[in-house]
Amino acid sequence: MQVDLRFFDSLGSQPLGRLAELTMSELNGDPAVEIAGIASSQTAGAGALCYVEGPPKQASLVSSQAAACFVSRDGAGRLPKGVIALINARPRWAHGQAAQALFRLKEWTSCEGPEAALHETTRLAPGAVVCRGAVIGAGTVIGPNSVIGPGVQIGQHCRIGANVSIRNALIGNHVSVLSGGRIGESGFGVSDGPDGAEDVPQWGRVILQDHVLIGANSCVDRGALSDTVIGERTKIDNLCQIAHNVVLGRNVLMASFGGISGSVEVGDGTIMGGRVGIADHVVVGAGAKLAASAGIFRDIPAGEAWGGTPGRPLRQFLRETSWLQQQAMKGRSDKS
Amino acid sequence: MQVDLRFFDSLGSQPLGRLAELTMSELNGDPAVEIAGIASSQTAGAGALCYVEGPPKQASLVSSQAAACFVSRDGAGRLPKGVIALINARPRWAHGQAAQALFRLKEWTSCEGPEAALHETTRLAPGAVVCRGAVIGAGTVIGPNSVIGPGVQIGQHCRIGANVSIRNALIGNHVSVLSGGRIGESGFGVSDGPDGAEDVPQWGRVILQDHVLIGANSCVDRGALSDTVIGERTKIDNLCQIAHNVVLGRNVLMASFGGISGSVEVGDGTIMGGRVGIADHVVVGAGAKLAASAGIFRDIPAGEAWGGTPGRPLRQFLRETSWLQQQAMKGRSDKS
Amino acid sequence: MQVDLRFFDSLGSQPLGRLAELTMSELNGDPAVEIAGIASSQTAGAGALCYVEGPPKQASLVSSQAAACFVSRDGAGRLPKGVIALINARPRWAHGQAAQALFRLKEWTSCEGPEAALHETTRLAPGAVVCRGAVIGAGTVIGPNSVIGPGVQIGQHCRIGANVSIRNALIGNHVSVLSGGRIGESGFGVSDGPDGAEDVPQWGRVILQDHVLIGANSCVDRGALSDTVIGERTKIDNLCQIAHNVVLGRNVLMASFGGISGSVEVGDGTIMGGRVGIADHVVVGAGAKLAASAGIFRDIPAGEAWGGTPGRPLRQFLRETSWLQQQAMKGRSDKS
Structure with missing residues (x-):
């Protein structure tokens, strides 16, 4: 996975040493390695930072292309060769913290970048807000007081109602x-x-x-x-x-x-x-x-x-429902 | 049913021949008959176009006032006398297609027609959008960033909150x-x-x-x-x-x-x-x-x-629930 | 409970006689007693008006600090000493009616009072509406077409999305x-x-x-x-x-x-x-x-x-589910 820069700002790469420090992790590798990307453990491409949780054997399933991986102490030894371990008791939390040092969600108010590109036949109803970098195709209608977030791409002849938000x-x-x-x-x-x-x-x-x-x-x-x-x-x-x-x-x-x-x-x-x-x-x-x-x-x-x-x-469900009904009814008859 | 022209635009009538062509239907009747209205099969009034699906016998229940009816080949012979058959394997789909040749929903942006009529004591909060043709009564409050669609009628002393949409x-x-x-x-x-x-x-x-x-x-x-x-x-x-x-x-x-x-x-x-x-x-x-x-x-x-x-x-539900609980508990005791 | 005057307007106090008349209640006490507050039956503080419903004995649990209490005829005698009874067959309804004679919700459009107080680092997206009396802290972002009602207090570094309403x-x-x-x-x-x-x-x-x-x-x-x-x-x-x-x-x-x-x-x-x-x-x-x-x-x-x-x-739930499945299956086998 590549983080889509239409929706997120890159904050530049970070050395592993800095990310280990930031997340209070123990680093089993070169602190100078620069990290610029994030991914899930099984899809991580070259240079990406991932995490793995669960039983230690899960660590052996991490993509061998990953540059580094947050992992529990037990799992660290099972990472594929070449994947640097960042040992942390909370790998998922640590990955989230590190990722936020690399990328930042474009805010609803962050309108840097190119103006929205609207086709001449795109129609915006009153109160519709279209953030910068958005692209909207021919014949599409954006309803009143709807919001199209930064970088969103919308095709042709779409109907977006009122008070909708898309990001x-x-x-x-x-x-x-x-x-x-x-x-x-x-x-x-x-x-x-x-x-x-x-x-x-x-x-x-x-x-x-x-x-x-x-x-x-x-x-x-x-x-x-x-x-x-x-x-x-x-x-x-x-x-x-x-x-x-x-x-x-x-x-x-x-x-x-x-x-x-x-x-x-x-x-x-x-x-x-x-x-x-x-x-x-x-x-x-x-x-x-x-x-x-x-x-x-x-x-x-x-x-x-x-x-x-x-x-x-x-x-099966209907049979069970019906059987239960009969039995419970019979049970009642037996008593009375 | 009459399609309410406060909410839909009429596109004028269409000859049956054109509607048959548009929907790839086989027409068993006069192609020059003009159709101007749509309805459900059982409520169709004079001149209306309807459809019927399901077992062929359903066709016999179609209103005899209907001008024409989309129907499967099997059902066509059972339509009431005088109702023209439009034979199509997908009657519901065909009716939708034909109806869209007769009427069109007023878009959130389609503001032709008279201005909205507000009473002097109607209050619109900031960002409220009221489309043309809407009528709003005395003492009614429309909240911020809410949207009142074209032709909507709202009475007196209503409270419409924030970010509401009504059409x-x-x-x-x-x-x-x-x-x-x-x-x-x-x-x-x-x-x-x-x-x-x-x-x-x-x-x-x-x-x-x-x-x-x-x-x-x-x-x-x-x-x-x-x-x-x-x-x-x-x-x-x-x-x-x-x-x-x-x-x-x-x-x-x-x-x-x-x-x-x-x-x-x-x-x-x-x-x-x-x-x-x-x-x-x-x-x-x-x-x-x-x-x-x-x-x-x-x-x-x-x-x-x-x-x-x-x-x-x-x-009955409570009896079944209770009986099941007892039996399952007993079943467990028997085993242990 | 004190009704929070950031969100409601006080209409001033009312004498019990007036509230009894308004709600068609029978008053067992001094009609000149002024009521300025409302509360639930068990938390009512000095001078507050409450109500009690349910079996008559519930009335004995009403806070002895309450000034007066809507109550059914059966419960009236069980109110704590000093709590005036307003006898009504519909105590909850009557309390609501009386309360509305004392306080009124600030409307989405009622913007009397001080302007909203925004920190210099608060960011409002396009279309955001902030009503008067609202206070929003440093670093908080209010998304497009969102609405912050009168008197709402929001702290620092909050993220309010698009088309949100808060009151x-x-x-x-x-x-x-x-x-x-x-x-x-x-x-x-x-x-x-x-x-x-x-x-x-x-x-x-x-x-x-x-x-x-x-x-x-x-x-x-x-x-x-x-x-x-x-x-x-x-x-x-x-x-x-x-x-x-x-x-x-x-x-x-x-x-x-x-x-x-x-x-x-x-x-x-x-x-x-x-x-x-x-x-x-x-x-x-x-x-x-x-x-x-x-x-x-x-x-x-x-x-x-x-x-x-x-x-x-x-x-227990899983045991019952599993037992039912087995029995219903067995029941079927027995028959076949």
């Missing part, structure tokens, strides 16, 4: 965001820092492909160290939540109050009833059908219908 | 919409078009009767081919969702995260705990009590208390 | 409110008035302590007759609802769609998965863990893990 996002053509939609806000990441709960900075983007619909007051968070992606023609109802790093396929339909936790993948053509929740890192196969109110905590094969909480195959 | 709506007196409320956005309708999922245009309105309260960040969608109606003194908490065509009675109370799916009817005085969901087309009788977290998938008689997901009479 | 609130340092957050709106209180459902006015505040995070489109309602308090470093995800009078401790983590009903208390370090709901007046001990989708209807001891709806200890 850290790349948006295709014919996309609709209904009023109150929140695109590109910080994902919910919390680390256990030395002073208590600490916000983990989020460095990714949101990508909405062509013909996507985002309903009123729905939220699509930007990725942490990758992107959140909504595939072509996927349609999301009001008051839904799409967390960081989620990848939804094409033609996915999600009814109201759908909640997709971090790093979930959903295949093309999946249909979700209202109030479906999916736990983090779950993979849902293409064409799955998730019944209203389902709470999904495990992977679902393509094409299957699931329901209930915790989610199970829909037929 | 395609008729609002009575003494109505409150708390900050972030979204009134009149497009209902969630998706058809299966030739290129994949397609938004179904929504032609109805929202009607909020006197003394209604809509909580912060709650959404009330406009109807598809009818109106969404919230009855007098009905009170809706924060973060609720009311879908298209819903009709709520008077003095209905709905706690946070309530979700009412399309075309549901709820009788007067019904009380819903938090996070109650109701599936589409369900009818809830007057004075029902729905326990927190209930997921209702079938009609509920007046006055009954229901709970659980899928919803069942509350006593 | 009736005291906010510490290093607090983040993501875009679309709604702080200080009216809690959901409905009384049964003579004409039907009636909004109960809400007289309290919201207090967000240092380092709190409120996610996008989340809502924190102000208290009714006390304050809603979110403790230091507590982190709340998108689309959550915190109702009136709730007190959350420090370092509480709440994932998306969390819903905390009125007057709930949650201890330090409690962690809630997505879509957790807690019923009103429940007390959750410090360090509890509530599984995703849990619906909690009773108090939870410190440190325990609970899940399911209705909530029960997590191990």
